[in-house]
Amino acid sequence: MTTTTPPRSGAATSADTSPPRRRDRWYRWDVRLSPYLYIAPYFVIFGVFGLYPLLYTAWVSLQERALNDPEGAHWVGLDNYTRLLFHDPYFWNAMGNTISLWLLTTIPQILLALWIAQLLNRRLRSRTLFRMGVLLPNVTSVAAVTLIFAQLFGRDFGLINLALDAFGLGKIDWVAGTASSQVALAVMVVWRWTGYHALVFLAAMQAIPGSVYEAATIDGASARQQFWHITIPMMRSAIVFATIISTTGNMRLLAEPLLFAGGVASGGSDRQFQTGALYLYETAFRQFDFGYGSAIAMLLLIAILLVTGVNYLVTRRIRTD
Amino acid sequence: MRPRGSARRVAGALSAGLLATALLAGCGGAGSGKTKLTIGLFGDFGYADLFTEYEQSHPDIDIVDSVAKYDDHHTSLATHLATNSGAADIEAVDTGYIAQFKQNPKAFVDLNTKGGADLKNRWLSWKWESSLGKGGEQIGYGTDVGGLAICYRKDLFAEAGLPTERDQVGAAWPTWQAFLDLGRQFQARAPQGTKWFDGGPTLFNSIVGQAGVGYYDKSDQVVLKDNAEIKQAWDLVTGGVTAGLSAGLKYSTPEWNTGFKQNQFATVACPAWQMAKIQQQAPDTAGKWDVAPVPGGGGNWGGSYLTVPSQGDHIDQAVELVTWLTAPEQQAKVFTKKGLLPSTPELYDRPEITSYTNPFFSDAPVGKLFTDAARKLEPQYQGPQAGAIQEEMANAMLRVEQGKQSPDESWNQAVGDVQRLIK
Structure with a gap:
């Protein structure tokens, strides 16, 4: 001492x-x-x-x-990279799917989370129960969740198709179509992560001092104006955090598309929902092409850095003026 | 040397144990002075009793098995071989992966140098050959084989006015063409929601498996594009698909499993290990199934090998155990216990196999049906990416099933995809 x-x-x-x-x-x-x-x-x-x-x-x-x-x-030097960037349509297909899934998951996720956080921020009966409840999807196992959702989206006996059929809308082969399979995957991701983001947003909302709202109320601002001009700007860092987390999470999206296709790494019969991470997995661990798989991993890393940077620039524009 | 008397055994074990703990603490030893043999499996090989039996006759051996899921098992085996550490003393490899693993025979002990060359005739010739490395190294001894037959639903056949007796049924489909013709007849009067067969990929694999040359020739060249037999199989199966005979399910998926329960198909190409699965998946269909010989005569789907990675510390003991586990006597025990078909033909004429029937499948003589198919199968050379090519072809078939592409478009894309796969 x-x-x-x-x-x-x-x-x-x-x-x-x-x-x-x-x-x-x-x-x-x-x-x-x-x-x-x-x-x-x-x-x-x-x-x-x-x-x-x-x-x-x-x-x-x-x-x-x-x-x-x-x-x-x-x-082989940069051969793997030139092959990937200039001669591999499946790499670009996977990157395209990653981007469309990113849009399909991140935007609804953030909006829903904001809405849920707003609800949880009110004086509710058994508030703690609800606040903990929204986190439940996040702590269940990905594999279990995906298997259950895959059943819900089943072609012949899935619950969703039964409902659609009952309304006379006919059955959808969810796994087969490009849009339908990506929507199904987005639902899984959104269901899993919305609660988590809602809790982060709730914490950010509660950190906003009440006096700001009081002053706004005295100045005659409506609840809606208060939300857009006080709540959102003052939650900027939480929103930046949420988009970055969901972006990087999306770049690593693997278990959902893998299990949705019944364990086949191609992500559908025509690779309609193969993500970048899944393409990496298929190449390195199913076809054992380790060098090429590593090159995909490096490009994914660069893509994550780029997208995160763009994210940051966009969300930085939300600011108190 | 093994101590014989039980007192000596205890004393030996004790003192060896003390020594081991003193000397090898932290080295991951069993701590009991026994040699710990680890064995990595996937699914149920039916070995639990055999391990106990072996440990009793070899008191210095302690067998520890770990079971993983099919794909996880093979992926982690590949990484363990790549990093040259972490593999179990004995690793099981499935037929679907053996072609990939035999590309690097150095990673495994060449069993031919450990007495394998003399045991060669134990196994079916195609089973023995498919685990041979380029230089003739034997990387694994065969455990079970799948064989192949057609499981069919008697009740649905009757509803559609088809013969239901297995001899008549088998006689009605000597060829795959006849099989699909019968299917068209069935489909015209089929019960609502039932198709003739489960899905294109299963059927296609069964037909391709019978061809003399598969996706590769013996010099490891992919011959998909120029192999008329495969193109014929493709045209035949896609013809059935477009005629609406297929339930559009892919094998080994949850949807396929549900299909058994929901009467979605009347026939399915069925290896021996499939029987246990059907009984488990669809217990309500007991007695409604029967089994007939597969069109074209021979066939196989699945089956495994036991390999000894060369990175292990107890190679000789591991080889001894592998040799014992895959010997005909032990394969016979696994067959009576779990119904896994032996890969050693000397058992095929034994009464326990020829008289083996299964009440779930209307007492069909499945022992004889499956072994006949395994015996008739001609060896087909499997090149390095055979498993991945099979996946591409399954996807190609599904594109037709899902109405995404015409058979020709899908075939052309598949040829390109396979070309890309092998670079």
């Missing part, structure tokens, strides 16, 4: 014979080094589980390499 005050004379301290010089030096080292030690665990863990795999993936992406034959790997 280091201490800055000189020790009082006493039985315990008089036994301490170490010269004050050395203790000063210890103290200096302590002050200078211990902060780094405190933050070291994060960086060590990040280095081992984040940075190293990233660099390794970058290295593998420059090789022609089979997952089950690492010794047969050889260097």
